[in-house]
Amino acid sequence: MKRIDLSNDVLNLGAFGGRLFVGSGVLGLVLLAVAWGLGGSGSQDAFMKSWLFAFLVAVAVSLGALFFVMLQHLVKAGWSVTVRRLAEGIAANLSWVWILFIPIAWYVYSGNGGGLFPWADADAVAHDHLLHEKAPYLNTGFWLIRAFVFFIVWALLARFYFGQSRSQDATGDVSCTNRMQRFAPVAMILYAITQTFASYDWLMSLQPKWFSTMFGVYFFAMCLTGFFSCLIVLIWFLQRSGRMVEAITREHVHDLGKLLFAFGVVFWAYIAYSQYMLIWYANLPIETSWFFPRHLGEWYWVSIILIWGHFLLPFVLLVSRWTKRWQGPMVLIAAWMICIFLIDVYWVVMPVVPEAAIAAATSYDQLAADVDSGAVSIGWSLNAVDFLLPVGMLSLLLSGTMFNLRRCSLVPVSDPRLDESLAFENY
Amino acid sequence: MSHQTPERAWGYAAEFTTPAAITAAAKKVAGAGYRWWDCHTPFPVHGLDTAMGVKPTILPIIVFFGGLTGTMLAIFLQVFTNSLQVDLWAIVPVIGYQFEVSGKPLISGPAFIPVLFELTVLLSALTTVGAMLLLNGLPMFYHPVLKSPKLARITDDRFFLVIESRDPEFADEKTRAFLESLDPVSVVELES
Structure with a gap:
């Protein structure tokens, strides 16, 4: 069994972290400001929708990280100790990411939310029986309270795990590990509930008449795709800067590759397909309405790109052992998965079901022709804002991660399972 | 009817007490060019496959x-x-x-x-x-390694490296001397 000595490894960010915090933070803010400037000229609804898309990208990556940290404690994993601190750092962004939600919350609170969430339009609710029946759950006040609860729960969980883990660095106290493990099952249940309802509130209720019990799980698959690919790229980036070169071995990247393959590729496809097949088979108008715009116009091609880019291609690339153990290609695949993750979130958030046009249509073919000719809009409005906002928010996420990790070791140096993680090998 | 069994041993087993010792010995046996040989341990020893030079499975x-x-x-x-x-x-x-x-x-x-x-x-x-x-040639109802009572501790706390006589490199005295040079606790002759 090989034993790795960490004494020669650089395990802190130092001035590099500070520079990256400022640089990436400023870049993020500038990108958001530019997007705000560009978006101001167009419709406010369209801008807020792009903002929601970008916000969900940032929140999904952080939530994936939080899940990963809790999972390691739930199963008492030994292999992951050296990569866990980075995940804790990303998850700790959940304590400020609510700031990015304020514009959306304000937009809905001030009564303009109808263009985003049809249930927030008082007129529509008054005239639509189904929306009216759903109003006890889908109303502005309760929706805001729920969002508040989600952010509190996530911030507390993330701070708890990050805080305990860091205080163990100094003291080496095993009771920190015990505490984190004991709390993990409860934390996991809290996470599952909040994450599921957040996906209902922010994604599914964009089309309030549609429902899918699989949707929370689909969002979960999105979170993990985003997180694992970001983590692999972040590790590559830190190792290129000369940090954690000994601490994170090929074995850890191999395992993260397995997790990306399992959750980001196979599980995602399994969930996406399960949701699709049941709806396709039953063929009920209220259920198929969600896939309706995604089958038409440009969205059709985005759907095809997702099948190939999110499942078939990465499946072939990642199924073998040797690609996951070869860091260069692995980082390229992870970078590809970040792009496809962005497309996936975009594909879930942006398409619009034109209710009036559906009601007026005499046939599916006629409606499809109207969409093709541009007479009916199904929410395709790709523009610079849709690129600037997610990149800006991911920059802020990187900046926040650097800020979180600026003073602590990049590896939980006193974790009782650190030796196990360093000596870990895949057989 | 008298049946004359050949005098030649089925193989030799070298006994070790630690995973590290058998891993070091396995490296030398692989280096000496033996093919029909194996390691028997009470639990999976990490790194032993690499030391033995086992090829990836098809x-x-x-x-x-x-x-x-x-x-x-x-x-x-x-x-x-x-x-x-x-x-x-x-x-x-x-x-x-x-x-x-x-x-x-x-x-x-x-x-x-x-x-x-x-x-x-x-x-x-x-x-x-x-x-x-x-x-793996399973199911296998008999194996010479299981016959010798001296090898019973394979399932408890001993590590055995066995070289079989069908190996082209096998030469009775030479192989025995080679195994003894690996510093085992003992070398056991195995009957078929």
């Missing part, structure tokens, strides 16, 4: 084709039963059970995928188990 390739057979079988089964209509040798009419379900086409991809997935998994799993047994 099992994944076999499993790939097993899985592919499952996929093909599922496609064939569903397309055949749902929609096929042929005259076998122009005499026997074969007609699938062409039953339209909720207005879907007879051959509809999304409905076929679950069966396709399950049959792929099933045949992959069966191939994995079956090919693993075949490649």
Whole structure:
């Protein structure tokens, strides 16, 4: 069994972290400001929708990280100790990411939310029986309270795990590990509930008449795709800067590759397909309405790109052992998965079901022709804002991660399972 | 009827007390060019495979084709039963059970995928188990290593490295001396 000595490894960010915090933070803010400037000229609804898309990208990556940290404690994993601190750092962004939600919350609170969430339009609710029946759950006040609860729960969980883990660095106290493990099952249940309802509130209720019990799980698959690919790229980036070169071995990247393959590729496809097949088979108008715009116009091609880019291609690339153990290609695949993750979130958030046009249509073919000719809009409005906002928010996420990790070791140096993680090998 | 067994030993077993000792010894045996030899340990020893120079198994390739057979079988089964209509040798009419379900086409991809997935998994799993047994020569009801009472501690706290006499490099005294040079606790001669 090989034993790795960490004494020669650089395990802190130092001035590099500070520079990256400022640089990436400023870049993020500038990108958001530019997007705000560009978006101001167009419709406010369209801008807020792009903002929601970008916000969900940032929140999904952080939530994936939080899940990963809790999972390691739930199963008492030994292999992951050296990569866990980075995940804790990303998850700790959940304590400020609510700031990015304020514009959306304000937009809905001030009564303009109808263009985003049809249930927030008082007129529509008054005239639509189904929306009216759903109003006890889908109303502005309760929706805001729920969002508040989600952010509190996530911030507390993330701070708890990050805080305990860091205080163990100094003291080496095993009771920190015990505490984190004991709390993990409860934390996991809290996470599952909040994450599921957040996906209902922010994604599914964009089309309030549609429902899918699989949707929370689909969002979960999105979170993990985003997180694992970001983590692999972040590790590559830190190792290129000369940090954690000994601490994170090929074995850890191999395992993260397995997790990306399992959750980001196979599980995602399994969930996406399960949701699709049941709806396709039953063929009920209220259920198929969600896939309706995604089958038409440009969205059709985005759907095809997702099948190939999110499942078939990465499946072939990642199924073998040797690609996951070869860091260069692995980082390229992870970078590809970040792009496809962005497309996936975009594909879930942006398409619009034109209710009036559906009601007026005499046939599916006629409606499809109207969409093709541009007479009916199904929410395709790709523009610079849709690129600037997610990149800006991911920059802020990187900046926040650097800020979180600026003073602590990049590896939980006193974790009782650190030796196990360093000596870990895949057989 | 008298039956003369050959005097030649089935092999020699060298006894070690630690995983590190047998791993170091395994490296030397692999370096000496032996092929018919093995290590017997009470638990999986990490790094022993590499030290022995064990080549990666071809099992994944076999499993790939097993899985592919499952996929093909599922496609064939569903397309055949749902929609096929042929005259076998122009005499026997074969007609699938062409039953339209909720207005879907007879051959509809999304409905076929679950069966396709399950049959792929099933045949992959069966191939994995079956090919693993075949490649390992299992089931095996007798093995000389299990005969010697001196080797009983394989299942407890001893590590044995066994070189078989069928190895082309095997030479009775030379091999024994070689094993003794590896610094074992003892060297045991094995009967077939």
